[in-house]
Amino acid sequence: MKAIISEKYGTPDTLKLSEVAAPAPKQSQVLVRVHASSVNFGNLVLLTGKPLLARLVFGLRKPKYPIPGGDMAGVVEAIGAGVTQFQVGDEVYGDLSSCGWGAFAEYVVVDEKDVALKPSNLSFAEAAAVPMAATTALQAIRDIAKIKPGQEVLIHGASGGVGTFAVQIAKAYAAKVTAVVSTRNVDIARSLGADHVMDYKKEDLANHDMVYDLIIGVNGDQSISAYKRKLKENGLFVHVGGTEIQMYQTMILGSWFSMIGKKKFTTFLQKANQKDLLVMKELIEQGKVKPVIDRSYSLSEVTEAFQYFEKGHSQGKVIITI
Ligand SMILES: NC(=O)c1ccc[n+]([C@@H]2O[C@H](COP(=O)([O-])OP(=O)(O)OC[C@H]3O[C@@H](n4cnc5c(N)ncnc54)[C@H](OP(=O)(O)O)[C@@H]3O)[C@@H](O)[C@H]2O)c1
Known part of the structure; x- marks a missing residue:
């Protein structure tokens, strides 16, 4: 072969x-x-x-x-x-x-x-x-964040493989989604159902008043301290991907922030499994994710x-x- x-x-x-x-x-x-x-x-x-x-x-x-x-x-x-x-x-x-x-x-x-x-x-x-991209998004949103309907979720880096699934899966779990993408991806993010779309080429996340229950860092570029300022009091930051520095910051600084305050920070590794492939099959066949x-x-x-x-x-x- x-x-x-x-x-x-x-x-x-x-x-x-x-x-x-x-x-x-x-x-x-x-x-x-x-x-x-x-x-x-x-x-x-x-x-x-x-x-x-x-x-x-x-x-x-x-x-x-x-x-x-x-x-x-x-x-x-x-x-x-x-x-x-x-x-x-x-x-x-x-x-x-x-x-x-x-x-x-x-x-x-x-x-x-x-x-x-x-x-x-x-x-x-x-x-x-x-398989890998969607189950990564699913596990971050459902298992790590234990998302609840109506929660405000920021998906930083919503236009790549994982990010496009993350927006749709968060919507499928009835969250209110803000997607951070570049100018050329604004229409994609809207078409996936994002409630708000932030163009990182034109707007700075730091200058926005909004705070979030959950931030999913898929391909973001902010420091952990910057994400901390964007979390609600009991908010959670989940590092899925992005820069290597962010990963180490989440593991070291994020763990420290999590210990001393109510805002929590975590990173995780996707684990392939048949059960989640079946969950994705159902979401896709129901038309909730494509x-x-x-x-x-x-x-x-x-x-x-x-x-x-x-x-x-x-x-x-x-x-x-x-
Ligand atoms: N934790 C895990 O188990 C796990 C599993 C799979 C993947 N990952 C990680 O998840 C991340 C995403 O993977 P992927 O396959 O989705 O990557 P990808 O498809 O290569 O993502 C590319 C997208 O990211 C956008 N992007 C790049 N820089 C950005 C920024 N500063 N702000 C916002 N958007 C930005 C790009 O759009 P523009 O260039 O137009 O901005 C592009 O649409 C990677 O870091 C990967 O290592 C982690």
Whole structure:
């Protein structure tokens, strides 16, 4: 089968389209004919081996997962003898980033507990946009923030892969959403249902009077102290992404603020799981959430896809079609 292989840590041009043996499903695994994948920050970490701490998980000298694709949508082509949830022909999707990767390929094997039936109203390309980005937003908003209807939520960096899902998921949980985006993304944020849209090229968050119950830092650039000033008395800041400095500030300064005051600060790591794929399937089939696709690349153009994604200006998701 054709697959994108990453033999050493490096830049996107180290990725090679190669012929490798197709895998066969073991007892509880399904073999999926992959139709589409998408690009997330996790793929970049696996590709570059940076930050260096990630090599403790991904391999010290070279990536131990040679096919660096995480998100996946495709069709079950064969099943192991112990598979009970799926049949040949089922259309499935999943996030393979914590179960061996391998989605930048024509076929992948995955344990049945790590995939779910894909939303029936999405194409494979649209479904491949969902797993990691949407479940990251879902877990931040539902599990970490325990959002309540009517709460004022600020989503800083609402126009990329995670941010476009975060706006819609917060709305699905009946929050009042303010989205911070650049000028060219104002219409996207409005179309996703944001109640207020702040254009960070024209307005400074610090100059606004509004304070929030919850701030989700997806791709923001403010200091933790600046976010603290924008929180209500019992407000919460959840660091999803953004700058590395923000992450360390949240862990160190944010933990200190959380200890001495009522405003809380936390960061978290998404965990892939089948249950959340099913929650997203339901939200999408109910029409409450839809993926935003920026552009698509073919498997042989994965290098170009990474070069585009790493610039950090994607409008929604970058898709790989296979
Ligand atoms: N915690 C976790 O488990 C987890 C999981 C997945 C991702 N993440 C993190 O989440 C972050 C977002 O990931 P992603 O895949 O959504 O990234 P992405 O798709 O690359 O996000 C790009 C978007 O961010 C916007 N942006 C850039 N700088 C901004 C700023 N200063 N203010 C507001 N918007 C800004 C860009 O629009 P403009 O350029 O037009 O402003 C662009 O639309 C990353 O830092 C990633 O590492 C964390």
